[in-house]
Amino acid sequence: MSFSKTLTMIVVLAFCSVGFTAAAHLRVNRFQARQAAQIDPTTLNDCSNPQIEFGGGFGNRAATELTFRPADAANFAHGEAKNIGIITQFMCDTLVNKCGFQNTDATFTECKSLEASVGAGNDGALADEWNAGFGFATNFATTGAAADGANNGAAEANNGATGASNGANNEATGANNGANNEATGANSDASNENTGANNGANNANNGANNGANNENDGANNGANNANNGANNGANNENDGANNGANNENNGANKGNKENTGANNGAKEMNNENNESNSENNEANNGNNEANNGNNEANNGNNEANNENNKANNGNNETDNGNNEADNGNNEADNGNNEANNGNNEANNGANGTAEENDGENGTKTAKVNAVTTENGCDA
Numbered sequence: 371m372s373f374s375k376t377l378t379m380i381v382v383l384a385f386c387s388v389g390f391t392a393a394a395h396l397r398v399n400r401f402q403a404r405q406a407a408q409i410d411p412t413t414l415n416d417c418s419n420p421q422i423e424f425g426g427g428f429g430n431r432a433a434t435e436l437t438f439r440p441a442d443a444a445n446f447a448h449g450e451a452k453n454i455g456i457i458t459q460f461m462c463d464t465l466v467n468k469c470g471f472q473n474t475d476a477t478f479t480e481c482k483s484l485e486a487s488v489g490a491g492n493d494g495a496l497a498d499e500w501n502a503g504f505g506f507a508t509n510f511a512t513t514g515a516a517a518d519g520a521n522n523g524a525a526e527a528n529n530g531a532t533g534a535s536n537g538a539n540n541e542a543t544g545a546n547n548g549a550n551n552e553a554t555g556a557n558s559d560a561s562n563e564n565t566g567a568n569n570g571a572n573n574a575n576n577g578a579n580n581g582a583n584n585e586n587d588g589a590n591n592g593a594n595n596a597n598n599g600a601n602n603g604a605n606n607e608n609d610g611a612n613n614g615a616n617n618e619n620n621g622a623n624k625g626n627k628e629n630t631g632a633n634n635g636a637k638e639m640n641n642e643n644n645e646s647n648s649e650n651n652e653a654n655n656g657n658n659e660a661n662n663g664n665n666e667a668n669n670g671n672n673e674a675n676n677e678n679n680k681a682n683n684g685n686n687e688t689d690n691g692n693n694e695a696d697n698g699n700n701e702a703d704n705g706n707n708e709a710n711n712g713n714n715e716a717n718n719g720a721n722g723t724a725e726e727n728d729g730e731n732g733t734k735t736a737k738v739n740a741v742t743t744e745n746g747c748d749a
Contacts, residue, residue, distance in 0.1 A: 408502070408503060408504060408505045409477060409480050409481065409484070409503060409504050409505075410504075410505070411504045411505060411506075413477065414465065414469055414477070415469045415470050416445050416468065416469050417442075417445055417446070417461075417464060417465055417468065417469040419441055419442040419445070420440075420442070420446070420461055420504050421440075421441040421442070421500075421501050421504070421506050421508070422438050422439070422440060422441065422454065422457055422458070422461075422497045422500050422501060423438065423439055423440075423441050423497065423510070424436065424437075424438050424454075424494040424496075424497040424510040424513055425437075425510070425513060428450035429449055429450040431450065435452075436452075436492060436494075436513065436514075437450035437451060437452050437492075438450060438451055438452070438453075438454045438456075438457045438492075438496075438497060439451070439457065440457060440460075440461060445464070445468065445469075446460070446461055446464055448460045448461075451642060451646075452492050452638055452639070452642045453490050453491070453492065453638075453639050453642040453646075454488060454489075454490065454491060454492070454496045454497065454500070455485070455488070455489065455490035455491075456642065456646055458484070458485040458488055458500060459485060461481070462478065462481040462482055462485050465477060465478055465481055466478055484500065484503040487499070487503075488500050488503075490639060491639065492638060492639065493511070493514070494510030494511045494512065494513040494514060495510070495511035497510040498510050498511050
């Protein structure tokens, strides 16, 4: 049973060692791959310093609160963020929005590829990966991560392995102690038996019963010592096994802390995404308010236009009234003209009658004169 436990612990330690070595090689390969794909910063116009910084105390935050921010705040005007993905997306977009590139340019597509490679998270090594993509060598990885779980992972695994080793050592020590105590008991048994035998021989003259009793006492003492040695070995072995189990449990508990740290990191990332969504919602609300203001202004303009139309309609009605009044005046003038014409015709008629009367009178006068002349009288 002791050998089986020891073999199991050795296999676990070997597996952890291989896994850790493989993870280390994977990180080296990823770093070499990042170094191979670089964007020349001298070709980025005003955006020639696209580095990202990582540390505590940015933006009046607590010194223990680790965040990312652009190193060139003048050309990459963005505040700090816990999730590097927010900063990398903004910086790639800035190449198009400010620095003269198009979405179809190779520089922009390479930037988006680097953004996808870096991904999201809150670890200084991610800033180093981004900066290496532009040929800048930084060492923010030593700053660590906001959540201790990821960095403590290797230490917790080592502690678990140490616990397993301690268990194996204690178990082996217990077995050795048991073997030593058993050997001591056996030696004591042999010595006591010899003593009993000697006593039996010396006391032979005094009685065979005394020799037999002493021999039995020596045998019993040897058996008791052997049992004590076996019990001590078993107890020590159990203590070693218990210590190994306790140390393994401690390693497992520390592994749980690592998971808790990773979960906390995921929660912080979710909180960061929620903050980003809240900011977007606030921006959308601001746009909606601006649109509502524009709509109200348009409604005001429409009301003003309606009032102007009403005023113009009133003016048109006034003009129509004036035109009707002018028409009435014209009709009155026409009536007056017709009346005048009638008067003129009446006057003309009267004048004609007078002329006729004058003609008749003249005729009558001429006739009288003619008669008078015929009678020999002067007119």
